[in-house]
Amino acid sequence: MEQGAMRAFRLISGEIWQLSLGDLPTPRPAADEVLIRLRAAGLNYLDLMVARGRLGDTTPPSFVPGTDGAGEIVEIGERVSGWAIGDRVISGSIVDWSAGLPTEANGRRIRGVTMPGSLADYAVVPASALVRIPDGMPYTQAVTLPIAATTAWNAIVKGRVGPASTVALLGTGGVSLFALQFAKAAGARVILSSSSDEKLERARQLGADVMINYRTQPAWDEVVLEATDGSGADLIVETVGGGTFARSINAAKIGGTVYVVGFIGGMEVTMPVLPVMVKTLNILGSQTGSTSDLTSAAKAVYQTRIKPVIDRVFPFEAAADAYAYLASGAHFGKVVVEFE
Template sequence: MRAIELSAPSLDGLRAVNLPQPEPGPGEVLVRMRAASLNFVDLAVATGRYPVPRFPLIPVADGAGEVAEVGAGVTEFAVGQRVIPHSKPLWVGGPARLETSRATRGVVLPGSLAEYVVLPASALVPTPAHLNDEAAATLPIAATTAWRGLRAANVRPGSVVALIGTGGVSVLALQLAKAAGATVVITSSSDEKLERARALGADYTINYRSTPAWDEAVREMTGGNGADLVIETGGTQTFGRSVNAAAAGGTVFVIGFVTGTTAQADLFAIMTKELNVQGNTTGSVADLRDVARAIAASKIAPVVDKTFPIGETPQAYAYLAQGGQHFGKIAIAHEGR
């Protein structure tokens, strides 16, 4: 089968290869991959900023495809059915456990840049019927993370959600939060992206280039209260502002480290506002199934900024690496579709 391998922690290490086609065992499913989508973790793996046990590896955690063959005992899926493999296939449900949550596709396990992949049937979720493969491929990390953030803060009509940037998680969180009846504040360095966010339903937008104290702007826009949920994507340069932007009793949902992993914050603010600061490592298959159902029910269309053919995988990574160029997600389409 055709695949892309990453032979070293460098974008120059991406190469096309031919590998033996895997076969499903009992309880397993052979999935023909149709599309993949990039996340920051994929770029971090490919640039040496995220540890992996060994090279070469088949990269990219997220993807979507269709069932090509089922192993013995599999009854819940049929050949030809469109499915989404979860990025953490061993984490079926319940709270995170290191032995299951660390087993990530494209890091420890084979990822989505292969023509075929074998996975436990318990790791698959049916694809919402209204989504194409590229849109479906955005769900495992971005949608699951956004969903868990909204659930952690019990977002409901009247809640205020603050989002940093317009990457995949933030844009999907915007769409899910609006479907839940929340008020959404979103930031970006681009007025054009903020206009696109308003078209998706954002209530307030902040250009953090022209308004560096975006946390104060969030508080001002909310009558001094702040946001019930801040999805913290930035790390070093944004964490302190996220704490300040949060409302009393609010949640700072920490999901990213784009500007670094070391941060400072006012502990007095965390204590006196009784904030819930929660880390996140995506979520379980059960969480992915829940958000897929929510997306199907609300007919949410994940935003795919640009799709690259698999033969242009290095260019897709380079586009993500430029930073601030995309709005929503970057997809990679397998050939022979």
């Protein structure tokens, strides 16, 4: 490696994407930024969308993929206060969105999508986007918080979930499993669907109350209604999109919330409008969350002693294998890349 250079992955996007490891100049922080020595990167479905060329712009020579990252501060810009070299940190994924609602202006820069991400030795991040890693939490766990935990936390908060609530979850990816753990910490009843009996059993061990195999029971919404004496779930965390959306509407309780966080089943949905009106449903979209939301999610994980569910940890050099494994859909929980 050349002096002043760092290891970094470059991405050639497309339906058959290519990740290649090479060198890039080590970035330097501006006055309001910090330089982070990355120790772990976390992969999300968003990373696959970038890899497939459906989001972001991967053509700039300085672009580095990888949305989530965790590491320690090694250099601080001259106007930064409240942070010190050696602090262990994660960053909000949308770095300029500090709190409140997203706007066009604060939503433009997304790590690993429209700006350099985490599959490199170093990354520059605005100090305002930083969140301290909870004491004792390994980097490989902390790196699961920026997107998956924050999204799940917002679903639970905006769905007003409490001990009398029923929550329905689709699949066993990172968001669904964090939502399961947050919901159980809030005392709620959880119904979870998957195509794998093995994954359903693992979800049961995490606290899921009702398990549905949607391959043997494709009308999973009817199972949700049956399990709730016909009333439906207070919160549906809709991670699939496509053909499941109408079932989510059917499975929701009067006055309930369908929290839309994903589209692995397709970006276009067809849904009946009348039940949305009759049930006075809340259909809420998710843009992950702000840095303030990440702070709350990290605090909730720490205080409730939730252990993030990590399926596999890949070494840095095997990042391409981590992408392929995530794309296979075989994972249960999060896929993480660990730097040596």
